[in-house]
Amino acid sequence: MKAIDPRTRLREERAREQMNPQVLGAMIGAGATLVAGSVTELVKWRMSRSASSTYRQKLGLPDALGRWKCDWWKEDGSLYVTDVVEIKKWVKNGRFEGYGMQPTLTYRVNGEVDGTKVMALTYRTEDFPTKSYVGVACLELDQDGEEWRGYWYGRAKTGEFMGGRVKWSRA
Amino acid sequence: MASPAFDLAAVLLAVIVGAAIGVVITVLWYKKQSEGFRARHEIPSLIGTWRCQWFDDASSGAGPKIEDTVEVVRWTRNSEFVGEGHQPQFQLSYPVAGEIDPSRVVTLVYRAARYPFEPNRGVACLELARDGLTMEGRWFGRRFSNQFGGGRVRCERVVQSAA
Numbered sequence: 658m659k660a661i662d663p664r665t666r667l668r669e670e671r672a673r674e675q676m677n678p679q680v681l682g683a684m685i686g687a688g689a690t691l692v693a694g695s696v697t698e699l700v701k702w703r704m705s706r707s708a709s710s711t712y713r714q715k716l717g718l719p720d721a722l723g724r725w726k727c728d729w730w731k732e733d734g735s736l737y738v739t740d741v742v743e744i745k746k747w748v749k750n751g752r753f754e755g756y757g758m759q760p761t762l763t764y765r766v767n768g769e770v771d772g773t774k775v776m777a778l779t780y781r782t783e784d785f786p787t788k789s790y791v792g793v794a795c796l797e798l799d800q801d802g803e804e805w806r807g808y809w810y811g812r813a814k815t816g817e818f819m820g821g822r823v824k825w826s827r828a
Numbered sequence: 829m830a831s832p833a834f835d836l837a838a839v840l841l842a843v844i845v846g847a848a849i850g851v852v853i854t855v856l857w858y859k860k861q862s863e864g865f866r867a868r869h870e871i872p873s874l875i876g877t878w879r880c881q882w883f884d885d886a887s888s889g890a891g892p893k894i895e896d897t898v899e900v901v902r903w904t905r906n907s908e909f910v911g912e913g914h915q916p917q918f919q920l921s922y923p924v925a926g927e928i929d930p931s932r933v934v935t936l937v938y939r940a941a942r943y944p945f946e947p948n949r950g951v952a953c954l955e956l957a958r959d960g961l962t963m964e965g966r967w968f969g970r971r972f973s974n975q976f977g978g979g980r981v982r983c984e985r986v987v988q989s990a991a
Binding site: 682683685686689690773775777779792808812820 | 939
């Protein structure tokens with residue numbers, strides 16, 4: 658093992674002592690930035706959740722969260738598909754996120770409910786944009802608040818554009 | 829040696845500068861990500877002004893029920909965009925938000941100008957033509973009269989003539 662000259666060691670120790678406050682300051686600065694960033698994100702998330710809840714209460718928005726059994730009909734009145742849509746969470750104000758499930762595919766659903774009890778949403782397959790199975794729907798809550806009814810339109814599995822009536826009922 | 833007040837001020841300044849840099853990086857990151865995403869999937873640009881005709885299935889006439897302009901203002905994330913519709917006949921503007929995919933299908937959500945206190949809102953799904961100059965599809969939503977319905981929609985890009 659190589660012996661270190663005591664004078665060199667002394668110089669290094671002095672240099673360390675001189676550097677320490679700067680390094681410490683920089684570390685405190687970096688740490689504080691990270692903490693501030695994390696706290697900001699957390700506060701934003703909490704405020705967004707709270708604001709969404711207040712907004713929905715104020716406007717008396719219906720609760721769209723949960724599982725819905727959905728019937729999608731073609732324009733000629735024949736049933737195109739029946740599947741399940743699960744609305745997972747409120748994002749901001751009346752906006753929500755969820756997904757739809759069919760035996761062979763899953764699709765993402767993004768939408769919004771407003772004070773007039775209308776739900777406007779877009780859907781697209783999970784592997785978007787590789788396979789684009791995409792469309793829109795606009796539904797209205799019925800009088801007893803149990804079902805959403807409206808219309809959908811989009812590009813189907815076959816690649817052609819189609820649409821028709823749609824009905825969502827609690828699954 | 830620096831005073832504690834100076835140290836505190838330096839730390840606070842570092843936090844503020846760090847946060848500002850974070851915001852700028854986030855904005856640039858989303859912009860870059862959107863550009864990359866659109867270039868990778870050869871997504872055509874929608875930015876610009878579109879003259880749109882909104883037909884109504886419930887209307888007996890062959891002409892459009894509403895004619896207005898929709899201005900796609902900017903890309904937000906990946907292939908998502910935001911814009912604004914202008915209806916000069918009713919002197920109102922309304923916000924639109926949408927997304928386009930590589931196969932040129934555009935999904936659009938529009939809201940009333942005085943949302944959420946007006947019923948007029950809905951969705952549209954359109955296909956952009958290969959030349960990027962027109963798009964056609966259908967809309968569905970609640971009309972200003974509170975009735976639910978839909979119809980065809982056709983938009984044409986307003987090409988600015990060179991002066």
